[in-house]
Amino acid sequence: MQTKIKILLIDDHSLFRSGLKFLLNNQENIEVIGEAQNGSEGIKLAQKLNPDIILLDLDMPRMGGKETLQNLLNINPDLNVLILTVSEDNDDLIQCMTLGAKGYLLKNINTDFLLDSIHKVYEGNNILSPAMISTLIDQFRPNEKEKDEDLYDSLTPREKEILAWLTKGISNKEIARFLSVSESTIKLHVQNILRKLNLHSRVQAAIYALEHGFDKTP
Numbered sequence: 001m002q003t004k005i006k007i008l009l010i011d012d013h014s015l016f017r018s019g020l021k022f023l024l025n026n027q028e029n030i031e032v033i034g035e036a037q038n039g040s041e042g043i044k045l046a047q048k049l050n051p052d053i054i055l056l057d058l059d060m061p062r063m064g065g066k067e068t069l070q071n072l073l074n075i076n077p078d079l080n081v082l083i084l085t086v087s088e089d090n091d092d093l094i095q096c097m098t099l100g101a102k103g104y105l106l107k108n109i110n111t112d113f114l115l116d117s118i119h120k121v122y123e124g125n126n127i128l129s130p131a132m133i134s135t136l137i138d139q140f141r142p143n144e145k146e147k148d149e150d151l152y153d154s155l156t157p158r159e160k161e162i163l164a165w166l167t168k169g170i171s172n173k174e175i176a177r178f179l180s181v182s183e184s185t186i187k188l189h190v191q192n193i194l195r196k197l198n199l200h201s202r203v204q205a206a207i208y209a210l211e212h213g214f215d216k217t218p
Contacts, residue, residue: 005122008051009035010042010068011084012060016107020055027115039063043071046079053121056101058085058092066095073100080121084114093132097203103127124171126203152214154196160214162189167206167215 007024009032011017021032034049036042040063046054054072058065065083072079083096083104093104102121105114106129117127155163165175172186179186190202199205209215 004029004031005118006031006033006049006052007118008033008042008045008049008054010039010045010054010060010065011035011057012037013057023111024118030115030118039065039068039071042068043075046072047075051079053080053082053102053118055082055084058083058087058096066092066099069096069099069101082117082121082127088131098200100201104132105129106131120169124173125169127169128203151197152212155193159189159193159196162186163193163205163209164215166190166193166202167209169206 007030009017009020011020014037017035017037021035024030024032033051034045036045038060042054042056056065056069056072060068063071065085069081069083072081077100080102081100083101084107085092085105086107087093088106096104103117103126105117105127109117109129113129120127152160161179162175165178172190173183176183176186190205193205194200194202197205197208199208
């Protein structure tokens with residue numbers, strides 16, 4: 001029997017939640033196991049139900065999406081939180097990805113993209129709505145001398161190789177399999193890469209590599 005991806009919905013619009021729940025529950029390998037209308041309720045359900053993925057809205061009363069995201073990840077840093085919002089605001093995108101969201105999707109995406117995004121996040125990847133990718137690139141486009149080839153040259157050959165792999169949007173586990181090393185070794189390399197490049201997330205590192213043409217893997 002195929003394992004189902006367990007989803008928790010956190011959104012204050014009941015009509016939207018109902019439609020999304022109906023859509024997801026009609027998929028063979030996805031199941032909505034809970035829904036909450038605000039952040040505080042969603043945090044309690046996340047601790048109780050242990051979902052595989054949380055679909056989180058940003059604009060909610062009592063506790064907004066960003067505060068909810070931060071609290072969720074403070075409790076369990078391994079949670080897969082996927083933002084699903086109408087906000088195309090640059091700051092919202094950057095703050096959510098910096099806090100540790102696995103993806104940022106706009107509610108105007110089509111059904112196939114949403115389902116594909118859920119599966120990608122479940123597999124350990126990050127995902128963005130196409131409309132937000134250029135926003136993220138512009139935000140992290142290096143405009144200071146410190147983010148140039150000198151920083152890149154401070155990386156070891158192995159770190160440069162792993163940086164290139166990060167642009168593929170794959171998980172540490174997959175990179176470890178390709179390179180025949182342990183997942184913990186890859187995690188340590190990624191931490192060193194972020195420190196040396198003065199970046200805060202894998203997504204930023206991937207954008208940096210793409211912008212500079214450092215995305216070629218052996």
